[in-house]
Amino acid sequence: MEFFFYPSSVAVFGSFKKGAIAYEILGNIIEGGFEGDVTPVNPKGGEVEVANVRLKIEKKLEKNVDVAIIAIPAKFVPPLIDEIGDKVKGAVVISAGFSEVGNVDLEKELIEKARNKGVKVIGPNCAGIFGVHANFFGSFEVRVNKGGLALISQSGAFGGAALAMGNEEGIGFSAFVSYGNAADLTESDFLKYFADDKNTKVIALYIEGVKDGRKFIEALKYATSKKPVIVLKAGKSKSGSKAAQSHTGSMAGSYEIYRATFCQFNAIEVEEMEELFDAAKTFEMYESGGKRIAIITNSGGPGVLATDKAEKLGLEIAKLSEKTINELMEFLPPQCSVKNPVDLIADADYERYKKTIEILCRDENVDSLLIICVPPIFIPSEEIARAIIDAKCSKPIVVNFMAGDLVKNGIRLLDVHGFKNFLTPERAVRALKWLSLRKVFSNQDQFQ
Amino acid sequence: MEFFFYPSSVAVFGSFKKGAIAYEILGNIIEGGFEGDVTPVNPKGGEVEVANVRLKIEKKLEKNVDVAIIAIPAKFVPPLIDEIGDKVKGAVVISAGFSEVGNVDLEKELIEKARNKGVKVIGPNCAGIFGVHANFFGSFEVRVNKGGLALISQSGAFGGAALAMGNEEGIGFSAFVSYGNAADLTESDFLKYFADDKNTKVIALYIEGVKDGRKFIEALKYATSKKPVIVLKAGKSKSGSKAAQSHTGSMAGSYEIYRATFCQFNAIEVEEMEELFDAAKTFEMYESGGKRIAIITNSGGPGVLATDKAEKLGLEIAKLSEKTINELMEFLPPQCSVKNPVDLIADADYERYKKTIEILCRDENVDSLLIICVPPIFIPSEEIARAIIDAKCSKPIVVNFMAGDLVKNGIRLLDVHGFKNFLTPERAVRALKWLSLRKVFSNQDQFQ
Numbered sequence: 001m002e003f004f005f006y007p008s009s010v011a012v013f014g015s016f017k018k019g020a021i022a023y024e025i026l027g028n029i030i031e032g033g034f035e036g037d038v039t040p041v042n043p044k045g046g047e048v049e050v051a052n053v054r055l056k057i058e059k060k061l062e063k064n065v066d067v068a069i070i071a072i073p074a075k076f077v078p079p080l081i082d083e084i085g086d087k088v089k090g091a092v093v094i095s096a097g098f099s100e101v102g103n104v105d106l107e108k109e110l111i112e113k114a115r116n117k118g119v120k121v122i123g124p125n126c127a128g129i130f131g132v133h134a135n136f137f138g139s140f141e142v143r144v145n146k147g148g149l150a151l152i153s154q155s156g157a158f159g160g161a162a163l164a165m166g167n168e169e170g171i172g173f174s175a176f177v178s179y180g181n182a183a184d185l186t187e188s189d190f191l192k193y194f195a196d197d198k199n200t201k202v203i204a205l206y207i208e209g210v211k212d213g214r215k216f217i218e219a220l221k222y223a224t225s226k227k228p229v230i231v232l233k234a235g236k237s238k239s240g241s242k243a244a245q246s247h248t249g250s251m252a253g254s255y256e257i258y259r260a261t262f263c264q265f266n267a268i269e270v271e272e273m274e275e276l277f278d279a280a281k282t283f284e285m286y287e288s289g290g291k292r293i294a295i296i297t298n299s300g301g302p303g304v305l306a307t308d309k310a311e312k313l314g315l316e317i318a319k320l321s322e323k324t325i326n327e328l329m330e331f332l333p334p335q336c337s338v339k340n341p342v343d344l345i346a347d348a349d350y351e352r353y354k355k356t357i358e359i360l361c362r363d364e365n366v367d368s369l370l371i372i373c374v375p376p377i378f379i380p381s382e383e384i385a386r387a388i389i390d391a392k393c394s395k396p397i398v399v400n401f402m403a404g405d406l407v408k409n410g411i412r413l414l415d416v417h418g419f420k421n422f423l424t425p426e427r428a429v430r431a432l433k434w435l436s437l438r439k440v441f442s443n444q445d446q447f448q
Numbered sequence: 449m450e451f452f453f454y455p456s457s458v459a460v461f462g463s464f465k466k467g468a469i470a471y472e473i474l475g476n477i478i479e480g481g482f483e484g485d486v487t488p489v490n491p492k493g494g495e496v497e498v499a500n501v502r503l504k505i506e507k508k509l510e511k512n513v514d515v516a517i518i519a520i521p522a523k524f525v526p527p528l529i530d531e532i533g534d535k536v537k538g539a540v541v542i543s544a545g546f547s548e549v550g551n552v553d554l555e556k557e558l559i560e561k562a563r564n565k566g567v568k569v570i571g572p573n574c575a576g577i578f579g580v581h582a583n584f585f586g587s588f589e590v591r592v593n594k595g596g597l598a599l600i601s602q603s604g605a606f607g608g609a610a611l612a613m614g615n616e617e618g619i620g621f622s623a624f625v626s627y628g629n630a631a632d633l634t635e636s637d638f639l640k641y642f643a644d645d646k647n648t649k650v651i652a653l654y655i656e657g658v659k660d661g662r663k664f665i666e667a668l669k670y671a672t673s674k675k676p677v678i679v680l681k682a683g684k685s686k687s688g689s690k691a692a693q694s695h696t697g698s699m700a701g702s703y704e705i706y707r708a709t710f711c712q713f714n715a716i717e718v719e720e721m722e723e724l725f726d727a728a729k730t731f732e733m734y735e736s737g738g739k740r741i742a743i744i745t746n747s748g749g750p751g752v753l754a755t756d757k758a759e760k761l762g763l764e765i766a767k768l769s770e771k772t773i774n775e776l777m778e779f780l781p782p783q784c785s786v787k788n789p790v791d792l793i794a795d796a797d798y799e800r801y802k803k804t805i806e807i808l809c810r811d812e813n814v815d816s817l818l819i820i821c822v823p824p825i826f827i828p829s830e831e832i833a834r835a836i837i838d839a840k841c842s843k844p845i846v847v848n849f850m851a852g853d854l855v856k857n858g859i860r861l862l863d864v865h866g867f868k869n870f871l872t873p874e875r876a877v878r879a880l881k882w883l884s885l886r887k888v889f890s891n892q893d894q895f896q
Contacts, residue, residue: 019825142851155748161850164851236756243789304688311686335549343691404612406590426720
């Protein structure tokens, strides 16, 4: 399936009038810096200008290409597949008007023709695909930065909104695929593919329902043995499931079964859209983590909020060893609290943070650390960021810096060094919770 | 208590070296545009320059002022109160080193002296206060925009982080008070005061514990009879409650009792820091709303997520009347779903949104509306924003526009017209949940 996400040539079929879908996709491909061959195709021929590049519109596809992106009226899609099937490896069918509106036969015809010609199909009724590391943006959705997250979305609009949100959250992507009606390739195929994709570190999946449960379980099991898989399941409630059915035509199925499946096969299930990105950020940093957390803070209130949330989510506030407590008491001012959460009080500086992190990291009762900082005006946030970066600690560290503009520089510095900031204490705690959910086996264990 | 939040004159006591607390507070007062009289006081005298204004530092306070802001070592505070007590109405004691570190007697002495002189005290061990509509920023925390939210915080650091976060969320504030050890004035006093403050539309309260439960209940009852009160209670869990105790020295108490109290006396309890602002945004727009919601969307996935969350939170997906369904069927394209959630599909334009809103708003089975829009590239988000603004509808409307830069203009336009955007479908649904929790009585009902 590599040709879809690392193509060397693509053809786009549709209208190239300004604002038309095919025009927008072509623009995204050109502006995104795709270095392969790009061919716009429309029976009317002519020329199209996008991003200051002028391209000839071919009346027919004459050469062989890896991927055809198709945005023409539904009824013309099956004959087109017939026509170009020998020249393309895969087709991304953007066009709507198939099974999702009751045209089941048309969709069947499309897939039969494609299979006859050995063409793999994504869609129909989808928003397209991105192969970010190949600078290939084969969708009308907003382009994103290179990184490790592969986003697989049953809903095109969800995918589009998620890409935009990911950009704002500073997430880097390896790939995006909106697979629409999943008439040929399904979420299971993509799960398996991204499990082995070298640029993908984390897979995130938005699903309403799957068609083939057995295949999904196999794919999920395989993918989670390779890397973290985050799932947002929509259509969990009675009304939500009905809405999903009328939306993608897919049976959302009993949520209980999905939940059990995610849990048993080591996927990380998130509850809300926002959590998808927090989880992706988390697993871009760490593979997994234990349940016993230590909280370091310079301000009591946020420390208490974090503690509440940790207990609510079933994490443990680690009981610090006597050795740790003694070491902390030796150098911390007497107003500090050496119990967990460790309160370094407002004037905590570089040394106080760094030493405390290192001491807690050595404690065998501690699996991972949450570091909170609400810097007072007289301590620059970069100083505390530097302490976190410099501290020798091999356990997962999740950071929550708060105070708007006051912490912007510190957050930027942390980011450069691979520490992603979480916006609130509660969101940071949730990150630790997800880490604790992911079981990591050696490959051998996994298949025993 | 008005003199605290609308003072005509203030004196600041402490060190006026750059970076010192008193210096920073003085800077905030001057830069914030306070028009009253400002007097820096330090026994050493001299001059101080802040924000290009040069001020003489008085060696003693000679004139009468409304508010003294005190940031000097703890042990000097009681004698200072003795000295200036006849000249000031209220004192905001920033200084730490009182009961929170075991110096209970020093705190007692401070309060006795203040009461002898008839001086009201906020603090000690607090971050100060803002009277935003008087341009009075008597704290070292980041300044905020004028608006309707009064934030009362037991934790100074929480308060500071919350103000910064409020700025980023576009929240307007009427006041801020960090009340620290609550040795004299407590959360209950502020609740009562802001209940009658004309510039305050919504009160938000961060508490770990209250000292006088009976007084708190009275204050809460009074405040919620006047305006919405949002509460974030920290120290809910066993470990959180312990952490709170070592932080503010206050007993967090049994959370069950707090929860029952909030519920019985009509306060809106939120779970997380982020929710505090979403709730504040919600109640800046509407007083309350019913449980039966209608969802309008142009994209299935986000509609399904909203439906799931609504059902999970105990809201009802309103059953639309036959009349409504018929009216919708009359003008919507056949691919649209006329069941709730109403899916207007991707190419929904101004007319489709506006008409649908108006039809649903007339349905007696619908209490409030959630409007989701993930605009496709060919429909500017302002167009849909305009539809929401123009639609004739007297029921609460909560909006969720998503897609990063693509919706920035639409969100801005909505904001100008009093519609605040929620970042995800789930957060928008939570807003509707809070509206449904708030019971609004006429004053007569309330006291029957």
